[in-house]
Amino acid sequence: MVATTEKSIHVLKEGHVTSPNGFSAGGVHCGIRRSKLDFGWIHSNTPATAAGVYTLNAFQAAPLKVTKESIEKEKLIQTVVVNSGVANAVTGKQGYADALEMQKLAAEKMGVDVDHVAVSSTGLIGVPLPMEKIHTGIQSMENPDCYSAENFEKAILTTDTVTKHMAVQVEIDGKTITVGGAAKGSGMIQPNMATMLSFITTDAAVEHDSLQQALKDVTNKSFNMITVDGDCSTNDTVLVLANGQQNNEILNKSHPQWPLFLEAFQLVSEGLAKLIARDGEGATKLIEVNVKGASTEVAARQVAKAVISSNLVKTAVYGADPNWGRIVCAVGYSEQPIDPDKVSVSLGDIDVVEDGLPLDFDEIEGKQYLENETVQLVINLKDGPYEATAWGCDLTYDYVKINASYRT
């Protein structure tokens, strides 16, 4: 959660992945998808310190392997190329060779070191990367008309209905540091990353190990706390690039203003994560689950995830049915140490359960609250000091519609 120093962080009105200095981005239709943009890129004027986190799915897609291996070499990325429509997952040796080829072609086109190129794909599993079309996309990287953050943000989408972007600014050591980001994700969204891609940029100079640790910590409190449908994809990736264009003293964990940088990073990640949850396939509402009073951090997170992942809770919110029994039930099966006689539940400000017993509340008021576009479910376990927040969306007819006919 973003803490009290938030005031010192300025959220840009129109923030993008290109808001930090020295980043450009673009996108085109290269022909993988029927008519929508399907190939995009981010480019930094100079190689940027880079860190990544990747899906834990055993069928990790080829581009993730290529990107991971490249970052491991020099911890630097200058160009990121992304296609949508085809995930290049479950494609074997050919898929790996194709991802390498995509990387090499982009490096040649942009005149950067091949290991400074990250590649990323999202879309159908098990379909070979159409290399001719990828080639067409890469050709467009020399065309100034294709450059815009919006083009990039559109090019990475699949079943998403809106682009997802954000940027914030903070003062560090007298320099204005900007953190920006763009993300995609709508289905196959689940804690531990899912068909979710997120690219975060900053013009701060940041030491690599601190950046990698920060990415892990921030991801655990943002992207790993969202769920749309409980399915964890083969391609999830969050990349962060820090190009140091503001010439600040290199930031690391020991820097006195590190917490402020972390907060800016968290704010962008959390913002993008919530945009993904709100744009969940078929969703009409954003659901936020706050768990308080847990005996451990794991318990707080697991209880929040159990509730946000419950199909019964999600359908109850869709139908604006204040059926708190389903919330309590999900708390109970979270497999965490819970004292049922201490648990309290509120729908926003409406208390519905206290110390494990139902309260008399106004059902109409409860129903009205659940008709809001953002719904908060608060669970207090009264068993310790730990808290966690998870985000998700309601489960609707349209979720079924979208997923019963994704390909056909």
Place this chain on the structure above:
Amino acid sequence: MVATTEKSIHVLKEGHVTSPNGFSAGGVHCGIRRSKLDFGWIHSNTPATAAGVYTLNAFQAAPLKVTKESIEKEKLIQTVVVNSGVANAVTGKQGYADALEMQKLAAEKMGVDVDHVAVSSTGLIGVPLPMEKIHTGIQSMENPDCYSAENFEKAILTTDTVTKHMAVQVEIDGKTITVGGAAKGSGMIQPNMATMLSFITTDAAVEHDSLQQALKDVTNKSFNMITVDGDCSTNDTVLVLANGQQNNEILNKSHPQWPLFLEAFQLVSEGLAKLIARDGEGATKLIEVNVKGASTEVAARQVAKAVISSNLVKTAVYGADPNWGRIVCAVGYSEQPIDPDKVSVSLGDIDVVEDGLPLDFDEIEGKQYLENETVQLVINLKDGPYEATAWGCDLTYDYVKINASYRT
């Protein structure tokens, strides 16, 4: 899975919970639900050796505690009383007192020892048990007109659309032993038990500890392998009563024909579990996931559960979309040791993935296969000798409809 000796087991054409000798059952409308039957009972002529397994949900409902405590005393149950409409869960001390009262009233009415009565409830969470109506229900236990297995099987239903019952016969020591059962469950169905009640009866004499262990083993391969929506309820219970009316030599683990009895028990449990999965809320199809070649039993079970629980797999089956990528994806996030390069997947007899790579298959044929009412997804991990089967259903518009308006 039921093995090759199945031939020696005779499945009764019209099998019920009362098919074994010495069991009667009944049900009435006592007024908890609007018009449907909502109070039922099973009665054995003599106290039966009893064993139970219960939900792992931390909010275990009051009747489960009462039943568990009673069985622990003498390991005997003669009468089971069940109401639907109200779960008597999250009802605190009053709920526990109400469950005890329901037990006491039933014992008095039937003239049996109070500790020989099991109580069970299913329905809304957090609503007090309407004791006057329960009393009305118990009064009906003296009315011969209310007795029939069908009445009982109807009285325990909630969102179920059909009753679920089955019975089989085997010869053991020259005696005909019958195992029968009735179950309910449609939503909140998930491995580890969910709003699922199942009552299994047999006229065999069975030693208690062997019966308890058998129940646990059989449940793990039947009721704990079904999922409708991943929600594990507060009330799940499987009870087995063995009244010994066939005067067989008491069966235990050392009896040479114990495996045959186990098989009959498994067959009834698996049959009821599949009936529950097929009647999942809004379901149009039964999905069976067979996992073969796993390196451990846990891996086999977890992979099967990951696939059967995937909303994306469930919607793909609903839409008859042979999108095997979603199956592979779920295998990948099952958090089990898997070698992606060995995994094969078939839709029924249609091979779609071999050694981690897509096969060229006829998409139309795949689509046609998925239009069957029973769909089999076969996953071979080629990594060991272990197998597991899980059952579930497709995710449809009607699931959302039912659950967005359960109470209102």
